Amino acid sequence: MPREDEIDGRVRRGQESREARRAQIKEIALRVFSEQGYHATSVSELVSAAGVARGTFYQYFDSKDAIFVELLDDLIDHLRSNIVGVDLSESAVPMEEQLRTTIVRILETVVNNRPLTRILFREAIGLHEGVDARMGQFNDELHGYVARSLQVALALGIVTRAHVEVSAACVVGSLRELVNRLVVATDEPFDLDVVAGAVIDHHLRGLLPR
Amino acid sequence: MPREDEIDGRVRRGQESREARRAQIKEIALRVFSEQGYHATSVSELVSAAGVARGTFYQYFDSKDAIFVELLDDLIDHLRSNIVGVDLSESAVPMEEQLRTTIVRILETVVNNRPLTRILFREAIGLHEGVDARMGQFNDELHGYVARSLQVALALGIVTRAHVEVSAACVVGSLRELVNRLVVATDEPFDLDVVAGAVIDHHLRGLLPR
Amino acid sequence: MPREDEIDGRVRRGQESREARRAQIKEIALRVFSEQGYHATSVSELVSAAGVARGTFYQYFDSKDAIFVELLDDLIDHLRSNIVGVDLSESAVPMEEQLRTTIVRILETVVNNRPLTRILFREAIGLHEGVDARMGQFNDELHGYVARSLQVALALGIVTRAHVEVSAACVVGSLRELVNRLVVATDEPFDLDVVAGAVIDHHLRGLLPR
Amino acid sequence: MPREDEIDGRVRRGQESREARRAQIKEIALRVFSEQGYHATSVSELVSAAGVARGTFYQYFDSKDAIFVELLDDLIDHLRSNIVGVDLSESAVPMEEQLRTTIVRILETVVNNRPLTRILFREAIGLHEGVDARMGQFNDELHGYVARSLQVALALGIVTRAHVEVSAACVVGSLRELVNRLVVATDEPFDLDVVAGAVIDHHLRGLLPR
DNA sequence: CATGAATGAGTTTTCATTCAT
DNA sequence: GATGAATGAAAACTCATTCAT
Numbered sequence: 008m009p010r011e012d013e014i015d016g017r018v019r020r021g022q023e024s025r026e027a028r029r030a031q032i033k034e035i036a037l038r039v040f041s042e043q044g045y046h047a048t049s050v051s052e053l054v055s056a057a058g059v060a061r062g063t064f065y066q067y068f069d070s071k072d073a074i075f076v077e078l079l080d081d082l083i084d085h086l087r088s089n090i091v092g093v094d095l096s097e098s099a100v101p102m103e104e105q106l107r108t109t110i111v112r113i114l115e116t117v118v119n120n121r122p123l124t125r126i127l128f129r130e131a132i133g134l135h136e137g138v139d140a141r142m143g144q145f146n147d148e149l150h151g152y153v154a155r156s157l158q159v160a161l162a163l164g165i166v167t168r169a170h171v172e173v174s175a176a177c178v179v180g181s182l183r184e185l186v187n188r189l190v191v192a193t194d195e196p197f198d199l200d201v202v203a204g205a206v207i208d209h210h211l212r213g214l215l216p217r
Numbered sequence: 218m219p220r221e222d223e224i225d226g227r228v229r230r231g232q233e234s235r236e237a238r239r240a241q242i243k244e245i246a247l248r249v250f251s252e253q254g255y256h257a258t259s260v261s262e263l264v265s266a267a268g269v270a271r272g273t274f275y276q277y278f279d280s281k282d283a284i285f286v287e288l289l290d291d292l293i294d295h296l297r298s299n300i301v302g303v304d305l306s307e308s309a310v311p312m313e314e315q316l317r318t319t320i321v322r323i324l325e326t327v328v329n330n331r332p333l334t335r336i337l338f339r340e341a342i343g344l345h346e347g348v349d350a351r352m353g354q355f356n357d358e359l360h361g362y363v364a365r366s367l368q369v370a371l372a373l374g375i376v377t378r379a380h381v382e383v384s385a386a387c388v389v390g391s392l393r394e395l396v397n398r399l400v401v402a403t404d405e406p407f408d409l410d411v412v413a414g415a416v417i418d419h420h421l422r423g424l425l426p427r
Numbered sequence: 428m429p430r431e432d433e434i435d436g437r438v439r440r441g442q443e444s445r446e447a448r449r450a451q452i453k454e455i456a457l458r459v460f461s462e463q464g465y466h467a468t469s470v471s472e473l474v475s476a477a478g479v480a481r482g483t484f485y486q487y488f489d490s491k492d493a494i495f496v497e498l499l500d501d502l503i504d505h506l507r508s509n510i511v512g513v514d515l516s517e518s519a520v521p522m523e524e525q526l527r528t529t530i531v532r533i534l535e536t537v538v539n540n541r542p543l544t545r546i547l548f549r550e551a552i553g554l555h556e557g558v559d560a561r562m563g564q565f566n567d568e569l570h571g572y573v574a575r576s577l578q579v580a581l582a583l584g585i586v587t588r589a590h591v592e593v594s595a596a597c598v599v600g601s602l603r604e605l606v607n608r609l610v611v612a613t614d615e616p617f618d619l620d621v622v623a624g625a626v627i628d629h630h631l632r633g634l635l636p637r
Numbered sequence: 638m639p640r641e642d643e644i645d646g647r648v649r650r651g652q653e654s655r656e657a658r659r660a661q662i663k664e665i666a667l668r669v670f671s672e673q674g675y676h677a678t679s680v681s682e683l684v685s686a687a688g689v690a691r692g693t694f695y696q697y698f699d700s701k702d703a704i705f706v707e708l709l710d711d712l713i714d715h716l717r718s719n720i721v722g723v724d725l726s727e728s729a730v731p732m733e734e735q736l737r738t739t740i741v742r743i744l745e746t747v748v749n750n751r752p753l754t755r756i757l758f759r760e761a762i763g764l765h766e767g768v769d770a771r772m773g774q775f776n777d778e779l780h781g782y783v784a785r786s787l788q789v790a791l792a793l794g795i796v797t798r799a800h801v802e803v804s805a806a807c808v809v810g811s812l813r814e815l816v817n818r819l820v821v822a823t824d825e826p827f828d829l830d831v832v833a834g835a836v837i838d839h840h841l842r843g844l845l846p847r
Numbered sequence: 848c849a850t851g852a853a854t855g856a857g858t859t860t861t862c863a864t865t866c867a868t
Numbered sequence: 869g870a871t872g873a874a875t876g877a878a879a880a881c882t883c884a885t886t887c888a889t
Contacts (some may be wrong), residue, residue, distance in 0.1 A: 025873080046256070050859060060875045065860065129349075143402075150398075157424070167426040170415035173395065177419050180394025181387035188360070188386050192353070205380035209387050213423030214367070216377040235848095260884060270850040272887080281884065445852080466676070470880060480854045485881065549769075563822075570818075577844070587846035590835035593815065597839050600814025601807035608780070608806050612773070625800035629807050633843030634787070636797040655869090680863060690871040692866080701863065850889080858882075865875075 029067045032057045036074050041122035045075055045130045072137075075126075079138055082116075082123040083145050089113050090152055102165065103207055110203040113182065117190045118199070128183075128191045146179065153178045166211075178210055239277045242267045246284050251332030255285055255340045285336075286347050292333040293355045299323050300362055312375065313417060320413040323392065327400045328409070338393075338401045356389065363388045376421075388420055449487045452477045456494050461542035465495055465550045492555055495546075499558055502543040503565050505536050510572055522585065523627060530623040533602065537610045538619070548611045566599065573598045586631075598630055659697045662687045666704050671752030675705055675760045705756075706767050712753040713775045719743050720782055732795065733837060740833040743812065747820045748829070758821045776809065783808045796841075808840055 035057040039048050050071050054064045068074040089112040099105070117124040127142070154175035160166040185206065189197050245267040249258050260281050264274045278284040299322040309315070327334040337352070364385035370376040395416065399407050455477040459468050470491050474484045488494040509532040514525065537544040547562070574595035580586040605626065609617050665687040669678050680701050684694045698704040719742040724735060747754040757772070784805035790796040815836065819827050 028873085049857080051857095061860080062862075062876065063874055066873070071859070160424075164426070166424040168418065168422070169424055170411075170419070173412055173415035174419050174424060176394045176398050177387070177391035177416065180390035180392070180397075182390070184386045184390025184393060185383065187390075188382075201380070202383055205383035206387065208378065209380070209384050209420070209423070211423045211425045212378070213419070213421045214370075214376040214379055214384060215421045216374070217427055259882090264851095271852090271885080272850055273848080275885070276848070448852085469878080471878090481881080482855065482883075483853055486852070491880070580844075584846070586844040588838065588842070589844055590831070590839070593832055593835035594839050594844065596814045596818050597807070597811035597836065600810035600812070600817075602810070604806045604810025604813060605803065607810075608802075621800070622803055625803035626807065628798065629800070629804050629843070630839070631843045631845045632798070633839070633841045634790075634796040634799055634804060635841045636794070637847060679861090684872095691864080691873090692871055693869080695864070696869070850887105852886105852888095854886075855883100859880095861879080862877100863875100865873105866871105867873095868871080 025067075028059075028063075032059065032064060032067055033074065033078065037078055037122050037126075040075065040078065040130070041125045045126070076137055076141075078123060079127060079141065082120055082127055083141055085116050085120065086113060087145065087148065089116055090149065102160075103211065106207050107200075107203050110182070110206060111199050114186070114189075114199050114203065117186050121190055121194075124186065125191050128187055149182075150175050150179050174210075181206060181210065235277075238269070238273075242269065242274065242277055243284065243288060247288050247332055247336075250285065250288065250340070251335050255336070282345055282347075286345065286351070288333060289337060289348055289351065292330055292337055293351060295326050295330065296323060297355065297358065299326055300359065312370075313421065316417050317410075317413050320392070320416060321409050324396070324399075324409050324413065327396050331400055331404075334396065335401050338397055359392075360385050360389050384420075391416060391420065445487075448479075448483075452479065452484060452487055453494065453498065457498055457542050457546075460495065460498065460550070461545045465546070492557075496555065496557055496561075498543060499547060499561065502536075502540055502547055503561055505540065506533060507565065507568065509533050509536055510569065522580075523631065526627050527620075527623045530602070530626060531619050534606070534609075534619050534623065537606050541610055541614075544606065545611050548607055569602075570595050570599050594630075601626060601630065655697075658689070658693075662689065662694065662697055663704065663708060667708050667752055667756075670705065670708065670760070671755050675756070702765055702767075706765065706771070708753060709757060709768055709771060712750055712757055713771060715746050715750065716743060717775065717778065719746055720779065732790075733841065736837050737830075737833050740812070740836060741829050744816070744819075744829050744833065747816050751820055751824075754816065755821050758817055779812075780805050780809050804840075811836060811840065 032053075036053050039052055039056050043052070048071075050061065050064060053071070053074075054061050057064070068077070089109065154171050157166060157169055157171045157174055161169055161171070185202065189202065242263075246263050249262055249266050253262070260271065260274060263281075263284075264271050267274070278287070299319065364381050367376065367379055367381045367384055371379055371381070395412065399412065452473075456473050459473055459476050463472070468491075470481065470484060473491070473494075474481050477484070488497070509529065514520070519525070574591050577586060577589055577591045577594055581589055581591070605622065609622065662683075666683050669682055669686050673682070680691065680694060683701075683704075684691050687694070698707070719739065724730070729735070784801050787796060787799055787801045787804055791799055791801070815832065819832065
């Protein structure tokens with residue numbers, strides 16, 4: 008009969024390596040998916056790239072769908088955690104600074120997760136009901152957050168003349184397009200602060216001279 | 218031996234019916250694709266919906282890919298034809314009016330081609346190299362057009378302080394997001410003029426009070 | 428534009444060859460199943476034995492299950508059609524003769540369908556819910572038929588002292604076992620009339636001398 | 638260095654626990670197999686139900702087949718031990734009484750081993766060569782025993798007019814069918830003595846009035 | 848030109864068995 | 869002797885495309 012701690016040790020070691028293996032497969036799958044796309048990637052490629060057997064893959068993930076969804080959820084969670092409310096009380100950090108911080112954070116997240124972001128932008132639409140729903144939900148969250156902020160700002164007189172829904176769509180669409188151009192379509196680095204500043208300036212002050 | 222004009226007639230009739238048949242298949246494919254998506258639509262569904270045999274389908278289109286790409290090209294051509302240069306000469310129609318017209322036209326086009334637009338937004342990414350290239354190209358065209366216009370406007374002093382690339386991305390992204398929300402995600406009608414006006418106002422004057 | 432009868436001809440020819448192909452695949456599947464058993468037979472073996480491609484098989488049958496169930500249903504239908512009510516009216520053919528005829532018919536059917544019968548007896552249990560249900564249903568039908576006949580015969584005083592359920596089970600079980608021994612377990616021919624007579628004699632008069 | 642008896646003790650304890658472990662796994666496997674059937678039961682289910690690791694299972698049994706065959710052999714041995722020769726000497730217990738006893742014993746055995754019996758009747762056919770052989774062998778044994786008994790009885794004039802092979806098949810088939818109906822298909826209890834009596838009466842005296 | 852039966856490479860997934868720890 | 873992660877052969881099934889009629 009093995010001693011208690013021996014069992015614990017085994018179990019712990021097992022769990023550690025299980026987690027490690029799982030993470031390893033996810034990491035490689037992320038790379039392969041982002042290089043080849045979801046449909047062009049077969050489970051065979053996944054397992055041979057990860058250097059494990061077919062069955063091993065299925066011990067850790069229920070299906071090709073499942074690992075893909077998990078990868079996407081990871082990024083969406085990352086992004087969601089960067090949406091923080093803007094504090095409009097007088098004592099707070101200036102609104103523009105707060106906005107800049109949020110945008111910089113979002114851009115940082117996607118820059119640091121280029122492969123996932125690419126998948127998200129290139130593959131994650133029309134692929135899978137669950138993914139679509141999650142994506143739509145995140146987009147709606149973002150839109151709702153911006154719209155509500157605009158409402159408050161309107162009420163406080165901080166902004167004016169806004170068609171809230173349209174303006175919210177403009178803000179969200181601008182971010183998506185920037186991510187698309189700066190992160191998805193190219194590998195070239197860019198200055199986050201400059202971009203964030205320019206976006207905020209664009210949306211707050213518009214193109215016409217004042 | 219048939220007479221000359223009889224042959225001509227046959228050929229013409231043949232060609233007419235060829236074109237008609239082709240158009241009919243495309244029309245039905247458009248419907249089916251936009252209802253079910255590219256991957257979820259099999260050639261079987263296409264041919265049975267069109268009421269032709271599998272082989273017939275392949276006499277008109279090289280592959281499932283091919284017809285899909287053709288449908289997308291059609292829409293992109295439609296959209297492209299709506300991008301017209303803004304005339305900034307003093308004698309011209311006021312710039313804001315010109316912009317409004319362009320945006321209204323683009324929105325009209327996508328509203329009138331909801332199924333295709335849906336495919337374009339929901340399916341046409343990460344699906345097929347050729348499609349990706351075309352989509353990217355169109356997006357770049359739009360971006361380039363907006364950026365060049367901004368350059369000119371900057372030079373003329375009509376707009377100020379613009380980070381051209383970022384602002385162009387904001388404009389393009391705003392349009393994409395609006396199309397996405399207003400046309401792709403819902404069937405509800407909306408007032409094109411109001412939306413176009415709000416977009417232009419947003420981008421020209423910004424959110425802050427002047 | 429093809430003439431009416433040309434279309435009809437094509438369609439008819441098509442249907443003929445479809446039916447023929449279907450029957451051919453069924454026939455070969457029957458042989459392979461009865462030789463190797465259901466589980467030991469893969470679709471690959473089926474199609475290579477039939478000399479058709481995998482896809483062809485699936486054009487005619489939904490699944491491996493489906494063709495198997497169809498084969499079994501064929502035999503069960505055969506057998507069911509041989510269960511005919513016994514006419515006990517005075518003017519009728521003598522009861523014993525009627526029973527003999529029914530039993531001879533059943534034995535003939537199974538003898539003429541040895542491969543299917545073998546599958547039915549060796550494979551068709553615990554394999555598939557639908558098959559189980561059908562088999563159970565047929566067995567119950569047979570049992571019910573015998574039991575009802577016994578009830579009537581009891582009422583008419585033709586038989587006596589019967590524990591109806593047990594006797595019905597004895598009759599049905601006897602038939603099953605005979606089929607098992609004479610048809611399933613061996614290829615040797617036997618005299619149907621002799622066996623049928625012996626069975627009837629056994630159940631009607633019993634083993635003890637009178 | 639351990640003392641002799643200490644080693645013996647270890648070995649004995651080891652063997653005891655080996656046997657106990659083995660029996661425990663068999664017992665649980667019996668339950669799971671009879672609930673779900675052979676094919677529907679995976680080794681995973683077996684080991685998780687038994688609370689042992691996969692590898693442990695394979696230390697006690699060569700394969701999934703092996704444990705199943707062993708379970709069947711157990712039941713067949715049980716049943717075989719209940720077949721005892723009928724003593725026809727004048728001084729013996731009356732033949733009918735002896736037959737009744739044998740039948741009651743067999744029914745008791747299967748009633749007391751419902752799970753195994755169910756496996757035997759529902760699964761153990763066409764599953765595995767070895768199992769098939771064993772089942773066939775037992776069936777033949779039973780048949781042979783009944784046939785020889787009939788031969789003797791014929792010679793002694795106790796029974797008359799018997800087509801020995803057919804009558805033996807009737808007797809064996811009747812038992813199988815009764816077991817099937819009373820034990821396999823239902824959980825309801827029944828009066829063994831009544832059923833045994835009815836069977837014997839049926840086969841000895843037949844259905845016709847005397 | 849139209850037809851639709853035939854094709855077969857390719858996909859995802861399962862699960863009995865092994866073996867390093 | 870116990871463990872359970874890893875294995876990979878093998879299975880069922882799909883569907884875009886071809887080609888004889």
